[in-house]
Amino acid sequence: MDRSNSYSARIAPAAEPLDSDIQTAIDRVMRGEPPLILFTTLARDRRLFLKFFGNGLLDRGHLTLRQREIVIDRTTALCGAEYEWGVHVTAFAAAAELTTAQIGSLAHGNSDDECWNEDDRILIDLCDALHETATVDDNLWARLRTRFPEEAILELLMLAGFYHATSYLVNALTLPLEQGRPRFTDYAGSPAE
Known part of the structure; x- marks a missing residue:
């Protein structure tokens, strides 16, 4: 199924190679899959990327x-x-x-x-x-x-x-x-x- 879009992102993803700690964080989440555009876009700014990744709630918490x-x-x-x-x-x-x-x-x-x-x-x-x-x-x-x-x-x-x-x-x-x-x-x- 074609997933092409009629629009493009307003801010381009970060240029590769990404900083090693950012790449490691992405790799840990993606488990061998290509990185999400959201992640590589946020990787343009180290502080914003780390804040976003640090505030996630995808760990084992109080919810199933x-x-x-x-x-x-x-x-x-x-x-x-x-x-x-x-x-x-x-x-x-x-x-x-x-x-x-x-x-x-x-x-x-x-x-x-x-x-x-x-x-x-x-x-x-x-x-x-x-x-x-x-x-x-x-x-x-x-x-x-x-x-x-x-x-x-x-x-x-x-x-x-x-x-x-x-x-x-x-x-x-x-x-x-x-x-x-x-x-x-x-x-x-x-x-x-």
């Missing part, structure tokens, strides 16, 4: 991989950040046990879709509330507290915020989609399970 990816995929979809959404769907959706219907729902649906259980619905509702109002009302907060310890709630808030910021970055840079990554339209009309 599934919980983390639901928040990331929903946040990036709400922001229209097809670049980052596609990267995460490709890299983590299978391991997070997200079905085709669930991926489609994260991009185009809502928490009422039949493919979700109550735990998943809370995460989607959280992302929607943060995106729409930049806060969490008392009702949703109470729902979160019934299922997550306070440390996990903090991580959920930070995760949504980090990927909101990442969405701003990839959208404003108009990064071309990575080769072989899905588009929102690939999941349009996915039937709910």
Whole structure:
């Protein structure tokens, strides 16, 4: 499937060779795959690259991989950040046990879709509330507290915020989609399970 884009990035990636510590950091994340355009673009500025990589929440924290990816995929979809959404769907959706219907729902649906259980619905509702109002009302907060310890709630808030910021970055840079990554339209009309 052709993934060519009708736009190009507003800032070119860093020239190679990259500084050895930056290359090592990228290699550790990419595990033998070519580096993402986002990473090589940030590599233009050592400080910004290291700050971005240092603030990531892809380590083993208070959330399961599934919980983390639901928040990331929903946040990036709400922001229209097809670049980052596609990267995460490709890299983590299978391991997070997200079905085709669930991926489609994260991009185009809502928490009422039949493919979700109550735990998943809370995460989607959280992302929607943060995106729409930049806060969490008392009702949703109470729902979160019934299922997550306070440390996990903090991580959920930070995760949504980090990927909101990442969405701003990839959208404003108009990064071309990575080769072989899905588009929102690939999941349009996915039937709910």
